[in-house]
Amino acid sequence: MTExxxxxxxxxxxxxxxxxxxxxxxxxxxxxxxAIVCKSLFGKAHTVMAxxxxxxxxxxxxxxxxxxxxxxxxxxxxxxxxxxxxAELHAQEAPDRVWELETYGALFDRTPDGRIxxxxxxxxxxxxxxxxGDRTGLELIRTLQQKIVSLQQEDFEATGDYEANLxxxxxxxxxxxxxxxxxxSGAFGYWRESGRFILFDAPAVVLATGGVGKSFKVTSxxxxxxxxxxxxAMRAGATLIxxxxxxxxxxGMVWPPSVKGILVTESVRGDGGVLKxxxxxxxxxxxxxxxxxxxxxxxxxxxxxxYKDPDNNRRPPELLPRDEVARAIxxxxxxxxxxxxxxxxxxxxxxxxAEEITRRLPSMHHQFKELADVxxxxxxxxxxxxxxxxxxxxxxxxxxxxxxxxxxxxxxEVAGGMHGSNRLGGNxxxxxxxxxxxxxxxxxxxxxxxxxxxxxxxxxxxxAATEALxxxxxxxxxxxxxxxxxxxxxxxxxVGIIRKEEExxxxxxxxxxxxxxxxxxxxxxxxxxxxxxxxxxxLRNMLTVSECVAKAALRRQESxxxxxxxxxxxxxxxxxxxxxxxxxxxxxxVNVTEEQQxxxxxxxxxxxxxxxxxxxxxxxxxxxx
Amino acid sequence: xxxxGKFRVWRGDSDGGELKDYEVEVNEGxxxxxxxxRLQATQTPDMAVRWNCKAGKCGSCSAEINGMPKxxxxxxxxxxxxxxxxxVTPMRTFPVIRDLVTDxxxxxxxxxxxxxxxxxxxxxxxxxxxxxxDVERSQEFRKCxxxxxxxxxxxxxxxxxxxxxxxxxxxxxxxxxxxxMHPLDAADRQHAAQEQHGLGFCNITKCCTEVxxxxxxxxxxxxxxxxxxxxxxxxxxxxxxxxxxxxxxx
Ligand code: SF4
Ligand code: SF4
Ligand code: FES
Numbered sequence: 060m061t062e063x064x065x066x067x068x069x070x071x072x073x074x075x076x077x078x079x080x081x082x083x084x085x086x087x088x089x090x091x092x093x094a095i096v097c098k099s100l101f102g103k104a105h106t107v108m109a110x111x112x113x114x115x116x117x118x119x120x121x122x123x124x125x126x127x128x129x130x131x132x133x134x135x136x137x138x139x140x141x142x143x144x145x146a147e148l149h150a151q152e153a154p155d156r157v158w159e160l161e162t163y164g165a166l167f168d169r170t171p172d173g174r175i176x177x178x179x180x181x182x183x184x185x186x187x188x189x190x191x192g193d194r195t196g197l198e199l200i201r202t203l204q205q206k207i208v209s210l211q212q213e214d215f216e217a218t219g220d221y222e223a224n225l226x227x228x229x230x231x232x233x234x235x236x237x238x239x240x241x242x243x244s245g246a247f248g249y250w251r252e253s254g255r256f257i258l259f260d261a262p263a264v265v266l267a268t269g270g271v272g273k274s275f276k277v278t279s280x281x282x283x284x285x286x287x288x289x290x291x292a293m294r295a296g297a298t299l300i301x302x303x304x305x306x307x308x309x310x311g312m313v314w315p316p317s318v319k320g321i322l323v324t325e326s327v328r329g330d331g332g333v334l335k336x337x338x339x340x341x342x343x344x345x346x347x348x349x350x351x352x353x354x355x356x357x358x359x360x361x362x363x364x365x366y367k368d369p370d371n372n373r374r375p376p377e378l379l380p381r382d383e384v385a386r387a388i389x390x391x392x393x394x395x396x397x398x399x400x401x402x403x404x405x406x407x408x409x410x411x412x413a414e415e416i417t418r419r420l421p422s423m424h425h426q427f428k429e430l431a432d433v434x435x436x437x438x439x440x441x442x443x444x445x446x447x448x449x450x451x452x453x454x455x456x457x458x459x460x461x462x463x464x465x466x467x468x469x470x471x472e473v474a475g476g477m478h479g480s481n482r483l484g485g486n487x488x489x490x491x492x493x494x495x496x497x498x499x500x501x502x503x504x505x506x507x508x509x510x511x512x513x514x515x516x517x518x519x520x521x522x523a524a525t526e527a528l529x530x531x532x533x534x535x536x537x538x539x540x541x542x543x544x545x546x547x548x549x550x551x552x553x554v555g556i557i558r559k560e561e562e563x564x565x566x567x568x569x570x571x572x573x574x575x576x577x578x579x580x581x582x583x584x585x586x587x588x589x590x591x592x593x594x595x596x597x598l599r600n601m602l603t604v605s606e607c608v609a610k611a612a613l614r615r616q617e618s619x620x621x622x623x624x625x626x627x628x629x630x631x632x633x634x635x636x637x638x639x640x641x642x643x644x645x646x647x648x649v650n651v652t653e654e655q656q657x658x659x660x661x662x663x664x665x666x667x668x669x670x671x672x673x674x675x676x677x678x679x680x681x682x683x684x
Numbered sequence: 685x686x687x688x689g690k691f692r693v694w695r696g697d698s699d700g701g702e703l704k705d706y707e708v709e710v711n712e713g714x715x716x717x718x719x720x721x722r723l724q725a726t727q728t729p730d731m732a733v734r735w736n737c738k739a740g741k742c743g744s745c746s747a748e749i750n751g752m753p754k755x756x757x758x759x760x761x762x763x764x765x766x767x768x769x770x771x772v773t774p775m776r777t778f779p780v781i782r783d784l785v786t787d788x789x790x791x792x793x794x795x796x797x798x799x800x801x802x803x804x805x806x807x808x809x810x811x812x813x814x815x816x817x818d819v820e821r822s823q824e825f826r827k828c829x830x831x832x833x834x835x836x837x838x839x840x841x842x843x844x845x846x847x848x849x850x851x852x853x854x855x856x857x858x859x860x861x862x863x864x865m866h867p868l869d870a871a872d873r874q875h876a877a878q879e880q881h882g883l884g885f886c887n888i889t890k891c892c893t894e895v896x897x898x899x900x901x902x903x904x905x906x907x908x909x910x911x912x913x914x915x916x917x918x919x920x921x922x923x924x925x926x927x928x929x930x931x932x933x934x
Contacts, residue, residue, distance in 0.1 A: 099734075099736055099742075099744065100734070100744065100788070101792065102830055103736050103742045103743070103744050103830075104736075105736070105737075107736075107737065107741050107742050107829070108737055108739070108741055108742075117810075154810070155809070155810075158809040158810040158812070159809055161809065161812045162803045162809050162812075163801065164800070164801030164803075164863075164866065164869075166814075166819045166822055166823050166826060166866070167819075168816065168819075168823075169814055169815060169816040169819060171816075172813070173813035173814055173815055174813065176816075191823065191826070192823075194741075194827065197741065197826075197827075197829065198826060201826060201828075205800055205801065206800070208795060208796055208800060209800030209801070211796060212796070212799065212800055221796055252781055252782075252785075281736040281737050281738070281742070282735070282736065283736065314713065315712060315713020315714070316711065316712070316713055317711070317713055317714045317715060317718045318713070318738070318739070321738065321739045322739075422741070425740070426739060426740065429740065429758050429760070430715070430739070430740075430758070430760075431713075538725075538729055540724070540725040540729065541725075544725075582729070583729050583730060584729065584730030585730070587697070587782060588730075588732040588781060588782040588783070588785055589729075589730045589732070590724055590729070590730065590731070590732065590733070591724070591729035591730055592730075
C-alpha cells in the first residue's frame with residue numbers, strides 16, 4: 060500500500076463525545092498512550108445536543124435521594140430489561156463522576172447553599188439532574204475537552220510535546236477494525252480532509268461512536284449517528300443486544316419541515332410545561348399505564364401542586380417515561396386531535412412568567428424564535444415524537460466494558476444493556492461518564508495483561524483499503540443520497556414507533572434490496588473532503604444496523620419500552636428474561652439468537668416491593684418470601 | 685411556497701477557486717444549510733461543508749453569507765428576497781481546505797496555550813461550594829459553541845496573518861476571563877492575558893460581540909473587565925492579593 064500513515068498506540072478511542080473523552084482521560088491517566096479518533100472537529104460531538112442534565116443521586120435537592128432510589132427508577136424506566144449490574148454501577152458511581160467534573164472546571168447551576176442544583180425529569184423520583192440551564196451537554200463536552208487539553212499541557216511540561224501521550228485525530232473516520240486471531244490489533248480509516256488512509260496499530264480499541272438515528276427520517280441525531288461502532292463491532296465478531304429498542308423522544312419540533320425532529324428538551328415539562336391536544340385538553344391523564352398508576356397524579360390540581368410540594372402529591376403524567384409519552388402523542392395525532400402541523404401542543408407560556416422561561420430554558424427560547432418564529436414565552440410549541448436514542452448496542456461486560464472480542468470495548472450509546480428497553484432522560488450523560496471511565500480502565504488493564512502484542516496482517520490493510528475505495532470503482536450507479544433517503548423513509552414508516560409484523564417483513568425486503576443497490580452505487584469526484592464518498596461508506600453501517608433493528612423487532616413478540624407491537628400490545632414476563640443477540644453470519648447477513656438474562660442479584664431484588672416485581676417477573680423469578 | 689433560489693457559492697481549495705452560480709429549490713421554513721444540502725444531493729455531491737447539529741448548538745457550520753459571518757443552520761431563507769442572490773463563502777480569517785471548509789487549527793492551538801483550570805488544593809471533589817451569582821459570569825462565557833465567528837470577524841487577525849502569533853482572538857481572551865472569574869480557580873490569569881495572548885491589541889470595537897450567535901457580550905463582559913483588571917493591577921499590587929482572598933471558598 061502506498062500513502063499509508065501509521066501510528067502506534069496502547070489504546071485507540073473511536074468517538075469524541077462524552078464517553079470517548081472520558082475513556083481517553085482514564086486510559087491516559089492509567090499511563091497508556093492514547094489516541095482519540097473522531098469524525099468531526101474536537102468538541103462538536105453529539106453530546107453537545109444533550110440539554111436537560113446528568114442524573115446522579117447526590118441528594119442536593121432532596122436528601123431522600125440515594126443510589127438505591129436511582130437504581131429503582133432506572134430499572135422501572137427500562138421495564139426491568141436492563142442489565143442490572145450496569146444499572147447498579149451507574150447509580151452508585153454517577154455522583155462521583157459529576158463531582159469530578161467540577162475539579163476539571165465545570166460550572167453547574169447551584170442550590171442556594173452553593174451545591175450543584177438538581178432538576179426534575181421524567182421517571183426520576185426526586186430532582187436529580189445536575190444541569191446548566193438547558194445546555195448541559197455542551198458543558199460536559201467542553202469540560203472534558205478542556206481536561207484533555209490540561210493533560211496535554213502536563214505532557215508538554217514533561218516532554219516538550221503536547222501530543223506525546225494523548226492525541227486527537229479529528230475529522231478522521233475508522234472504516235475497519237483489524238484483528239490478530241481473535242484479538243484486536245488495530246484500526247484502519249481515512250482522513251476526511253484528504254481522503255488519505257491511516258492505520259492505528261493498537262491492542263485495545265474503545266468504541267464510543269454513539270447511536271444510529273440517521274437510519275430514520277425524523278430524528279434528533281446529527282449526521283455522525285450512522286451506527287459506525289455498532290457495525291464495526293459486528294464486523295469484528297462482537298455481538299449486539301437490545302437492538303429492537305429505539306427511543307422516540309416525545310417532543311421534537313414538527314415545523315418547519317427542515318427542522319422536523321430537532322429536540323425540544325424534556326426540561327420544558329420538568330419545569331412545568333404541559334401537553335395539550337387541539338381541543339385544549341391535557342391528555343396525558345388518560346395515558347397512565349397500570350404499572351405506574353400509583354406514582355402519578357389523577358387530577359390537574361394534584362399534578363400542579365406537585366411542583367411545589369412533591370412529598371405530598373403525585374407527579375404530573377407529563378413526566379412519565381419517554382416511551383409512554385411518545386405513544387400517547389402518537390395516539391392523539393392519529394385520533395385527529397393533533398395540531399395543524401401534525402403534533403400536539405407543549406405549553407409553558409401559560410405556566411411560568413416570561414422571564415423565568417428565558418432564564419430556565421434559554422436555548423429552547425432561542426431555537427424556536429430563530430427556527431420557527433415562535434415565542435415560547437407567549438405561545439405554545441408544536442411537538443411530536445422523534446427518533447432519539449438506541450437502547451441497543453454492543454454486548455459488554457458491565458464492570459470492564461469489554462465486548463466478547465478481546466481488546467474491543469464499548470461505552471455510551473454504542474453499548475447495550477444499561478437502559479433496558481427504555482432510557483430515562485438524564486441517564487445518558489451519567490452513563491457516558493460512568494462507563495466511559497470504566498472502558499478506559501478496562502482497556503488499560505487489558506493492555507497490561509497482554510503477554511504479546513497482537514500483530515497487524517498486511518493483507519487485512521489492503522482489503523480494508525480496497526473496500527473503502529469500492530464506491531469510486533463503479534460508474535453509472537446510483538448516488539448514495541437517494542439510497543439514504545429511501546432507507547430513512549423505510550425505517551421510519553415500517554419499523555417506527557408502532558410496529559406490525561407485515562410491515563417489518565416488508566422492511567426486511569426493502570433492506571435486502573438496498574443491500575444490492577449499495578453494492579453498486581457510484582461516487583463522483585475525488586477523495587479530498589468528499590461528502591458523497593463519506594456517506595457511501597457510512598451507508599453500509601446504517602444498513603447493517605437497520606437490519607439488526609428490524610430483525611430483532613420482528614422477533615420480539617411483546618411491547619416493552621422502545622418497542623411497541625400493534626399485534627402484541629402487552630408486556631410479557633417470559634420475554635423479559637430474553638435478550639435478542641445480533642451477530643453477523645459468514646456472508647455478512649444479520650443473525651438473531653435468544654439469550655437468557657442473568658437473574659437479578661437477591662439484595663437488588665429486595666429493593667423492590669413484591670407487588671411491583673409481580674408486574675414484571677414470572678412467578679419462578681419472584682423472591683421466595 | 686417553493687421557488688428557485690439563486691445561490692453563489694465559493695468552490696475551490698488551498699490553490700484557489702471561484703464563486704459559482706447555482707439555481708436551486710428553496711422551500712418554506714428552510715435555512716441556508718438546507719439549500720446547501722440540496723445542492724449536494726442534487727447537483728454537487730462533492731461540495732464540502734461542515735455541519736453537525738443543524739440547531740445552532742455545535743458551531744460547525746460557520747461561513748460568510750453575503751459577507752456576514754453566520755451559522756448556516758441558523759440563517760433563515762425568508763430573510764432574503766426570492767430574487768436575491770445569496771452568496772456563501774468560507775470564513776476568511778482561516779485558510780481554506782476546500783469549498784466552505786476552512787482549517788481552524790489556529791483556534792485549537794490557542795486553546796492549548798491557555799493553562800487549564802487549576803483546582804483549589806484544599807477542596808475535595810463534592811465539597812465545591814459556589815453561589816449562583818458568582819458562577820453566572822463565567823457561565824455566560826461557557827455558552828460558547830466555538831463557532832469561531834468572532835475570531836473570523838476580529839480585524840486584528842482578519843487580513844492580518846502577522847498578528848496571529850501574538851493575538852489569541854476574542855474567543856480565547858474570553859476563555860481567560862472565564863477562568864479569571866471562576867470562583868475557585870487557583871491560578872493567576874491577568875498577566876498572561878496581556879503578555880502572551882495580546883489583550884492589548886483589542887481596541888474594543890465590539891465586532892466580535894455583534895456576530896456571536898450565542899449573544900455573549902464578549903467585549904462588555906469579558907474583554908473590558910479583563911482590561912480593567914490588568915490596568916488596576918499595574919498600579920496596585922494589593923488588588924491581586926485581594927482577588928485571591930475573595931476567591932477562596934466560604
Ligand atoms: S472588540 Fe476586540 S476582540 Fe472583539 S473584534 Fe474588536 S478588537 Fe477584536
Ligand atoms: S464567543 Fe460566540 S462567536 Fe465566538 S466562538 Fe464562541 S459562540 Fe462563536
Ligand atoms: S450545524 Fe451545528 S451550529 Fe450549525
